[in-house]
Amino acid sequence: MNILQRRKIMTFDELIQLAREQSNEIQRDKGTLFEKIAQIYFKNEPTYKNLFSDVWLLNEVPEEYAIPKKDTGVDLVARNEATGELTAIQAKFYDNKIYKRHIDSFLAELGKSYYSDGIIVYSLDSLSSNADEAINQLSKPVAQIGLSDLRNSQVAWESFIPSRPNEVKVKNVKKTRPYQNEAINLTIDYFKENDRGQLIMAPGTGKTFTSLKLVEKMAKQTNKETFNVLYLVPSIQLLSQTLIGWNNDTELSMHSFAVTSDRNASKKKNDDELSAKDIGFPATTDSEKLLSNYKKIENNQRDLTVVYSTYQSIEVLHEAQEKGFPEFDIIICDEAHRTTGAKALGEEASVFTRVHNNNYIKASKRLYQTATPKIYGTDAKQKAEDSSIVLSSMDNKDIYGEEIFRLGFGQAVSNDILTDYKVIVLAVDEKVIQKDMQKVLSDSENGLDVDDVSKLIGVWNGLMKRSSVDKDAVFEGKPMQRAISFINTINNSKKISSQFNEVVNEYLDGNEIIQQSINVRHVDGMMNTLEKKEALDWLSEDFAEDETRVLSNVKFLTEGIDVPNLDAVIFLAPKKSQVDIVQAVGRIMRKFKDKEYGYIILPIVIPEGTTPESILDNNKKYEAVWQILNALRSVDERFSAMINKLELNRKKPENMDVIGIGEAPSVEDMENTSTIGEKDDAIYQTSLDLDWGEIENAIYAKVVKKVGDRRYLEDWSEDVAKIAQRHIEQITIMIKDKNSKTAIEFEKFLKSLQHNINESIDEKQAIEMLAQHLITAPIFEALFGEYSFVNNNPVSEAMDKIVEELSKFGGFNKEQDELKEFYDSVKLRAEGIDNAEAKQRIIITLYDKFFSKGFKETTQRLGIVFTPVEVVDFIVKSVDDVLKKHFGKAIEDEGVHILDPFTGTGTFIVRTLHYLKDKLSNGEITLADVTRKYTQELHANEIVLLSYYIAAINIESTFAEINHEEYKPFEGIVLTDTFESTEQEDTLDDSFFGTNDERLKR
Known part of the structure; x- marks a missing residue:
């Protein structure tokens, strides 16, 4: 331990590296140190500190539990404070992938009667597929905690000294901001006379944290021993984030329960689904178990008792209340737009709309919170009425109550809560691409067509901040460093990730002046939550300025992703859900040092022979553009006003650029200009075969026609x-x-x-x-x-x-x-x-x-x-x-x-x-x-x-x-x-x- 005791530790990653150095790569020494790190984590990370009364190394377990001290795979044992049940924990300090053989003894030991569940904590972010499958087949739940969980925990690892583990510190809890206090106070006053209401807050403004502080204030104002809360979310990923977030930031004592659907019924079907083991916290699928656990804490009440559940698991909660689980003091319906919908009279409500029925789930108050309220139009309401269809629309005050507080994109930007966004439409000249990209286009193995290649060229120019024709510089400022890309299928995402650099290299044709490297990495919902967290860590960590990193995915990187230094979202294909679009845009609006804009990159292809009159006429081909712009209009009144003023104003808007893309910047261009210098217009104009001035104006005009309000x-x-x-x-x-x-x-x-x-x-x-x-x-x-x-x-x-x-x-x-x-x-x-x-x-x-x-x-x-x-x-x-x-x-x-x-x-x-x-x-x-x-x-x-x-x-x-x-x-x-x-x-x-x-x- 000498090296660790002598050197100043700055980060968790440095701690891991020092552990490797000081143990001289001896697995037993590394394992022993990692067990201590795991113990510190479980004793101090708020979620587990609230869950466990004791966390012992195996040799420290009291004799009364009759657990053998021989190492058979279990390294630590934790006692659940509420239920008294024991959790078996294995700590694995490996540099390479962990296979089934590495955890077989642990899984066998977990079958013993004295363990109720298990946790595997390891120094990687994924297990092998056969190890994962072995865990799925167990009758007892096994949660997984990976490197990214440890790295991003509330434990201040720089304060950790192995010889003095009790002196480790945790990070300070967040404090409310003025607008959050306003929302809380308005809601408190509103609930004095009402039992349902809406909290509308733009992504990135902290609605989850705001609802926690609201609940704390409500709890303090009651005389109840414990304040019972139900927090509903549409996905296990959000359940995990909320459970951890509330435990991290609460200033009151809290009991937490997690409820998910039946394990066999929740096998992954879609690429954005996670299983219960991804929560990293004991979860139940059984109403009897939930009720039993609640009764066990009645003699050890805390200020808050919070049940975190998916909407899909609401039947478990209904059954628990039928059997005696108490009425909730408040239900928080997160992503409340998901609770809208339609059903025929007499038909059973969907799992997302059942929460509205107080006879089904009993609660004193209901708070519906979202960034994107969903309201059905007049025509839809009339059709529903004519067809005896019951609609749940968020303007129905009987169901959702009044709108208590609203903080939209525009207001959040004006109040310096969020960074503004900028839409960049990159219009790529297809004729130039066909002429300059023959090698890539003729390669039958890569699966790329001219449309794919053109869009990737557009993405590269967008990330490099290529300037418009009428600007004095080839590039405007430093390149973007972090982006998330959305595409329509996993196969296309993988294809683009693997082929991006090949396309760019041919486009640049040996231009060595441009040194920026762009690394694209595919992620999808079939990966477990730890792999996804590791990918986000890769995106958000510090790296050299001459590198750009892009995560390519289909869907899962929309809800609950917090990467404040994210520069851009890229839409390479249409997205059916306006809500997903808005959530994605919310990812780039987090405040970060020196961040002027979050960029929305929309590459489009202008086919050969296009005239200004026919520009963007192919609705299907340009569907992504109209969907993204309409989604922005729906939630940001400023953007709607800007679109409608386009045909009135002579100047182009500040938060939308249309940029023509032809040939790559030549060495001559780069030598004759800088990001702030002048360029030779004659040289630049030849890189576009189109009359760019007319094309640009035509695109703006088509935007008004397609997206504007007549x-x-x-x-x-x-x-x-x-x-x-x-x-x-x-x-x-x-x-x-x-x-x-x-x-x-x-x-x-x-x-x-x-x-x-x-x-x-x-x-x-x-x-x-x-x-x-x-x-x-x-x-x-x-x-x-x-x-x-x-x-x-x-x-x-x-x-x-x-x-x-x-x-x-x-x-x-x-x-x-x-x-x-x-x-x-x-x-x-x-x-x-x-x-x-x-x-x-x-x-x-x-x-x-x-x-x-x-x-x-x-x-x-x-x-x-x-x-x-x-x-x-x-x-x-x-x-x-x-x-x-x-x-x-x-x-x-x-x-x-x-x-x-x-x-x-x-x-x-x-x-x-x-x-x-x-x-x-x-x-x-x-x-x-x-x-x-x-x-x-x-x-x-x-x-x-x-x-x-x-x-x-x-x-x-x-x-x-x-x-x-x-x-x-x-x-x-x-x-x-x-x-x-x-x-x-x-x-x-x-x-x-x-x-x-x-x-x-x-």
Whole structure:
């Protein structure tokens, strides 16, 4: 032990290496040391520390158990604190694979009556297939603990000294973050009045940890001896992770039980299934056993008693409760989207939906938690009703309760909880690949076709961060180092893993400047959990910067994978489940030092002869693209807004790149550029046979067509109209008592409106105007924030004053706080539009649909209609011609005033400014002429508040495009009734609309 005692140990792997060195490869010495390591692990790893009261080396087992001390394969014995049963443990310190002959004596000894179950802990991450099969055939369960379990345990191995094992330390438990505390407190309050609710949190934000801390807080608030919890998951893999995670992070004492399906019924059928032995923890499949074990702990109660079970095993829990197992205080339904579904009336519910029935599984509370709530559409619900089908949809409040807390992708990124993602579509020119990759394509043994080869070339370029044609560098920054790749079959995954480097080597054709090596490794669900953990360790461990590692798989690397330094997910084939896609994307959004983005790599192939018009027309071939983009839209409002703004904006989005891929970077390219240097565009353009500019634009256009929402602006307008009606209802209630301070202040506001606009304005119309202001102000701020409209317009300022006054009374602020999420959503959909034309299109559509949906009476009363722009342009030019012909003046001349008495959205004034802009561009007039016209000689009146706002914005933003200087408000616009304005000569001491009144008098 001298070397270990003298040297500072930094990691578990170093501990293992030192053990090998100090024992001089003598198996007995290594084995003895490894037994001590195993004992330390079982005594200190929280999961087993909570499970076992004692962990003895074989020679330490008390005589009362009558276990022979002769080494017959059992190295350690552990006593279950709850049941008193004994677990036989074998510790194997081997460098190579462990075969059946190495564990035969242990398996034979395990058959003795004094052992209830067994554990094999070893210094590898897999057993041979015959050893694995021998374990499966046993009547007693045998759990397996491998190198990755030891490496990633809570034991701080750097503190381990064999001569002082009791001084070993464990890692600190995690602490809750502010957003998790918010979720916990909201749920606690919600459950005071309700028994079912939903917790929606993006992958990587810690919903499993949050639910643990929620349960702890609920337990502390009860007077019960123990708080009974059922935690349901869809897979054994998640069961294992949750059981370990909760034991690691709990601050209370905890009993844990694991329940799985019948062992014979759960033989692996699919590549993503695991067996009970993969849990690494004793599991039962029998209701009698579960009930018996629970009764054994009644005299040794802990703060929490948690049953971890798969949904597939729910019948075991039902039977246990039928026999006397107590009601659960709460059921946590993890990955709750899996509990949705349909069944015919009278038909037995599926194992995933039975949890909803409190007569089947009794519990006081149910919490449904997921990152991806599943909701059935209107058509599906109608069909179900017509066919007497019962649907479990997460918008059914009777089944799932209310949504208590939501933390989506966008909010998590904005709050710096997650790293943002970036979609990279790599469009590979098939003609170039056919020309340059003849050797690989002609090899009949590799099984690769031109589509496969093209996609692999796309993946390589994506991992290397190959830049777009219009960028100044061949590569953008350092290559990615870690990625997970998803493909459709195990055979294809194996094929790509073995052939990737051969394809890349031919593509690079001896370019020795590029030194990055890319190693692709296949993993699948047929591997046991320890092999999978080892593969993830291989991916996440530290390695040289000139290496990139990729794990290729079909499905299992979606749920519960925590590799914070993962750079990218690669989709080489469609995935049927949107949930799987979202879970996969969640893997790359974990925060990590210096991580700017997590990348979603989508390689596509552009066949020879493709035109911009026909790009991506083959739905099946490009199905993966549409599935991934639609999945992102479904969970991230920011991405949905970005897609729908693509056709409005001139600049390309920051979180989506379309990159054309042709020939590999040549040595000449690499010598003439760096990641930040300039490249020769002429050289680079020749690497693509396609007209890349047209192809890129066509791909973006097709994305909008395939993934965008054609009713985007119309639906948005409907949302805005609904919320305006909510404001109207609230204000109406607030001023109902005419003697209240709110009503008195509102009466002042009403008189001001009547003086400024029209004496016939009544209370209802004044409320409508106020509601219009409240709902549209944040939209205008998002669209035109740079023009400071909201802060400089006299009417907007007046409206803000009355809002400020109302906020002093009657709970007005509380209502506004409740609508914050909606306002954030509206702002998200409006901000980021990069040109005035698109902004005007948005607000015109909003204006039109807003009034037609939300204010039909106003539309009918005032006859809101639009004059087509073409007609307006004709009128403006005609006026200029008439001025010249009959008055010897031009429209831009000093002294020529233009008044639009019913300006609507300001189209006439805006088109007049455009007409003057054209003259300015042609050198016919000066900027001073346009500025004088704008500040002194253009006038507009409008009676409808929203029209007035939009007109002011349109006019001001149009002038800003001409002026290119600091914002100038348009002082020629007045909120008034043109017919009434010429008749009013009286004055009013107006605290609200004084400035507007001054404009009118001018």
